[in-house]
Amino acid sequence: MMQNLPTLADLLPLLPEIVLIAAAFALLMLDLFMSEKQRVVTHVLAIASLVAVAVMVIMGVGGQGTVLSGMFIRDGMADVLKIGVCVVSAMALVYAWPFLRERGLYKGEVPVLVMFAVAGMMLLISAGSLVMVYLGLELLALCSYALVAIDRESPLASEAAMKYFVLGALASGMLLYGMSLVYGATGSIDLLTISANASSVAQPTMLLAGVAFMVAGIAFKFGAAPFHMWLPDVYHGAPTPITLFIGSAPKLAAFAMAIRVLDLGAGPLGDHWQPMLAGLAALSLILGNLIALAQTNLKRMLAYSTVSHVGFLFLGLAGGGAEGNAAAMFYALSYAIMASAAFGAIVVLSRRGFEADRIDDFKGLNARDPWSAGLVLCVMASLAGVPPFLGFWAKLVVLRAAIQGDLMWLAIVGIVCAVIGAFYYLRVMKVMYFDEPSGEPMQRRKDPALRVVFGVNALSLLVLGVFWNPLMAWCQQAFA
Numbered sequence: 417m418m419q420n421l422p423t424l425a426d427l428l429p430l431l432p433e434i435v436l437i438a439a440a441f442a443l444l445m446l447d448l449f450m451s452e453k454q455r456v457v458t459h460v461l462a463i464a465s466l467v468a469v470a471v472m473v474i475m476g477v478g479g480q481g482t483v484l485s486g487m488f489i490r491d492g493m494a495d496v497l498k499i500g501v502c503v504v505s506a507m508a509l510v511y512a513w514p515f516l517r518e519r520g521l522y523k524g525e526v527p528v529l530v531m532f533a534v535a536g537m538m539l540l541i542s543a544g545s546l547v548m549v550y551l552g553l554e555l556l557a558l559c560s561y562a563l564v565a566i567d568r569e570s571p572l573a574s575e576a577a578m579k580y581f582v583l584g585a586l587a588s589g590m591l592l593y594g595m596s597l598v599y600g601a602t603g604s605i606d607l608l609t610i611s612a613n614a615s616s617v618a619q620p621t622m623l624l625a626g627v628a629f630m631v632a633g634i635a636f637k638f639g640a641a642p643f644h645m646w647l648p649d650v651y652h653g654a655p656t657p658i659t660l661f662i663g664s665a666p667k668l669a670a671f672a673m674a675i676r677v678l679d680l681g682a683g684p685l686g687d688h689w690q691p692m693l694a695g696l697a698a699l700s701l702i703l704g705n706l707i708a709l710a711q712t713n714l715k716r717m718l719a720y721s722t723v724s725h726v727g728f729l730f731l732g733l734a735g736g737g738a739e740g741n742a743a744a745m746f747y748a749l750s751y752a753i754m755a756s757a758a759f760g761a762i763v764v765l766s767r768r769g770f771e772a773d774r775i776d777d778f779k780g781l782n783a784r785d786p787w788s789a790g791l792v793l794c795v796m797a798s799l800a801g802v803p804p805f806l807g808f809w810a811k812l813v814v815l816r817a818a819i820q821g822d823l824m825w826l827a828i829v830g831i832v833c834a835v836i837g838a839f840y841y842l843r844v845m846k847v848m849y850f851d852e853p854s855g856e857p858m859q860r861r862k863d864p865a866l867r868v869v870f871g872v873n874a875l876s877l878l879v880l881g882v883f884w885n886p887l888m889a890w891c892q893q894a895f896a
Contacts, residue, residue, distance in 0.1 A: 439469075463510060473495050476495075487545045500748075505665050529562055564662070594629025630682075642703075651716065664755040701833040704720050704837075708840050713774055721840070728810070738892070796845055798877040
């Protein structure tokens with residue numbers, strides 16, 4: 417029996433995850449001995465740990481392979497997404513420090529919860545069985561619930577966390593029920609075995625019902641319509657840096673979950689689940705963009721725009737094939753960077769007593785702070801899909817994938833909705849440059865690290881838009 421235990425060499429592909437979890441436990445213990453003023457040490461160490469794990473993955477430490485009897489898969493796709501998750505999460509922690517500190521909301525658990533959430537995302541990205549999918553997903557979800565509720569005195573945050581918890585439990589139940597049906601039909605929880613048995617099961621109706629429930633669970637984690645009901649309240653109620661984290665990195669994990677469960681596990685049933693994704697994409701595009709038009713709160717507007725961006729991402733997944741998957745991955749990475757910058761703009765321009773989360777708060781920003789206005793312009797232009805920003809190419813590749821997948825009707829819906837969506841992004845640009853400043857003067861923040869990170873984040877949308885081919889080639893290589 418001892419011979420069946422994995423050796424250290426067998427677990428090498430797991431090394432980045434092991435290092436991250438060990439670092440999280442170490443920081444959890446270290447925080448016990450830190451005073452309030454010393455907590456910057458644990459925060460900086462958490463950021464350094466995430467960056468170190470990203471470097472480990474870039475350097476290929478541990479190598480690729482399949483371990484734990486096929487439950488954990490480290491391949492090209494996993495490495496690319498893990499790098500994205502670690503970098504975006506490290507940025508979220510940089511944004512979080514001054515925002516939470518000046519409001520008295522900073523707790524030592526914040527960076528530790530983020531690190532455990534990242535560990536959950538990394539396990540989800542490398543899932544080779546339904547058990548690992550659920551393990552990674554719940555580790556991410558439980559940490560997210562706690563982070564949303566970090567402001568215990570805020571009724572909005574408490575309500576958001578409660579809604580997130582209840583609806584998240586419902587989604588997890590649907591996902592688990594779908595997994596149990598798939599297991600009952602195929603007799604396996606291993607994704608490759610499920611794929612091999614899918615076309616010859618005795619109960620195809622049970623299998624298809626299981627896949628439908630799993631698609632619903634995936635749609636909830638993405639925030640796709642009609643499973644988006646948690647998203648506006650959570651985005652609005654959570655402290656902005658927490659919204660930034662929840663609105664960016666988990667989308668990469670959700671994309672990996674869709675690829676593992678649907679493409680790897682239920683690949684032979686693509687004729688059944690791809691139309692489901694196409695329907696979800698159309699509904700998300702239409703509802704997300706139309707409801708976003710009516711929003712006056714910037715965080716709620718970005719929440720509904722997230723629904724529409726998930727619709728675009730589903731264009732690539734519904735298109736299917738290696739090209740469609742690569743296009744969807746490119747969109748997921750692009751959106752994670754854009755969402756970080758969008759919520760980062762709110763963090764940078766806010767201060768205690770002024771949250772900068774209403775569109776009217778940006779009135780006359782160009783007259784007060786032209787540099788910040790220019791950066792916000794880059795962010796909004798990229799989200800709207802204006803060339804040559806990154807968002808334009810992201811939309812272009814998923815539209816091409818949908819057309820190649822014989823979904824011309826869906827591509828047309830996407831194009832029309834992209835035009836509608838441009839309106840509410842242009843409205844933010846309009847109030848910055850053409851409206852008169854109102855209220856008290858907006859003060860320039862004295863946090864150089866925060867302003868540098870936001871500047872790099874926003875300008876990267878232009879740089880990556882001009883040089884988008886290497887990133888796209890990276891995504892295509894992951895599915896080659």
